[in-house]
Amino acid sequence: MSGTSVDAIDCALTRINQQGISLLATCEHPVPEATRQRITAISHPGDNEIERMGALDRELGELFAEATLGLLEQTGRQPDEITAIGSHGQTIRHLPPSVHIPSGHGFTLQIGDPNTIAERTGITTVADFRRRDIAAGGEGAPLAPAFHAAAFAKPGVRRVILNIGGIANATLLDGNGGVLGFDTGPGNTLLDHWICRHRGSAYDRDGQWAAEGEVNTDLLEGLLTHDYFSRQGPRSTGKEAFNLAWLDERLAQLDHLPAAQQVQSTLAEFTAATIAHGILQATCDIDAVYVCGGGARNTDLMRRLYRKLAPAKLDTTAALGMDPEWVEAAAFAWLAWRSLEGLSGNVPAVTGASREVILGAVYPGRQPSPG
Structure with a gap:
């Protein structure tokens, strides 16, 4: 989880099942000052936004992967012991339906390329949690x-x-x-x-x-x-x-x-x-x-x-x-688990969505070699 303050990446290692959630280990991974400045800049309208966003998306994907691997090293865990990574990403725009914008299409946008995270770590990654709720008529928040x-x-x-x-x-x-x-x-x-x-x-x-x-x-x-x-x-x-x-x-x-x-x-x-x-x-x-x-x-x-x-x-x-x-980092681990279990993650009474929906897209990790 990387929030609006962009002070650090919060990582939580959790064990989740139908009986509940256990917080096993945590770490705080620093965000370089230059990266923080690029996030701040892209969070407001400016020139050459698409190219800047595309590069920063990849950069943050690498950073989130580093954070994950750092927590695994800290705990002595191997990537194949982890079911999935739940990555919220870094919000750079949140203009939901309740905000009236000229296009009439409210949206939210988080970056931190999940393809990069899955490839670098080898772990299945669940990301992009908010946009399905908005597609169902919701605010995409809070989740x-x-x-x-x-x-x-x-x-x-x-x-x-x-x-x-x-x-x-x-x-x-x-x-x-x-x-x-x-x-x-x-x-x-x-x-x-x-x-x-x-x-x-x-x-x-x-x-x-x-x-x-x-x-x-x-x-x-x-x-x-x-x-x-x-x-x-x-x-x-x-x-x-x-x-x-x-x-x-x-x-x-x-x-x-x-x-x-x-x-x-x-x-x-x-x-x-x-x-x-x-x-x-x-x-x-x-x-x-x-x-x-x-x-x-x-x-x-x-x-x-x-x-x-x-x-x-x-x-x-x-x-x-x-x-x-570590509550919010644990929350996105839980939402990733819900997604993989085929269970909804939103509360329509909270977000205003028309129905409960499964949140997040799944990016498979590296498959084990044959034999």
Whole structure:
């Protein structure tokens, strides 16, 4: 899994069967800075896009293969011991049906050539999970709720699984088999980009810079006017909607420009407020919220969420037996398993698809030599 923050490739080795999922080993594979810059550049309209995308697709395929082989070496496993690789890829565009674009055809696009991964590793690779859901009329996101239900649902207990990656998404488990989910809006993306611009850091460790600042009320009110927060029903979003260019536009509308640290604190409050609003708008009847993703490490953000979601309990998925850092990587391993088993992976009530569909295309690994 490589998310919108492009900080690293998360790899999880899992054992999956009808009884459940076990997380056996993990590793974080670095993304070279030059590659990260190429991903950032291709994620916005520009010149010579097709050629640049084609080359980067291959480059990321090689990088994902390296990450896989690195995890196998770390664990002493051989490629022929692995049933399949589930590769989410790197999202470079997410413009789903809820976003009105001139062509009228919503789409999502992830790169990281699965042919290259399968050839380099020799392991069957399942990839391109999101586009079949969009073909069935869905948003193509979020896809984690089906996994959250399989891994974390408990009869009679009302839980929310909250993934705070670059974009935040929430899964509501009603304790009776019902599953709802949606993207709440920004997670770490604005926080990471703002601190990178002003302090050269990849992220705000523990949310310390934001915690020491003050919220600018005028900026917060302006951020909350984004039309995404008025949408109802299945919805998803991405960095196309929430990015520094959009933030700069909002800052330009203010009478007085806040200090950089004030902006960081306001962005943290904005993230917490939109997460809490999304969850409480969907249901006020929850027992606990369990956080996964990089945001689970942000102490300041967790404090803000605790205050806004009380009296519901707030914890991380570690309390449910899975390290919050690796839930999303495990989810795409699980989706690959579902695909190979001929089982659906989407939740139509979440994505808005017309039906349950099998997600992902299968790229066979190298066949064993005869004899």
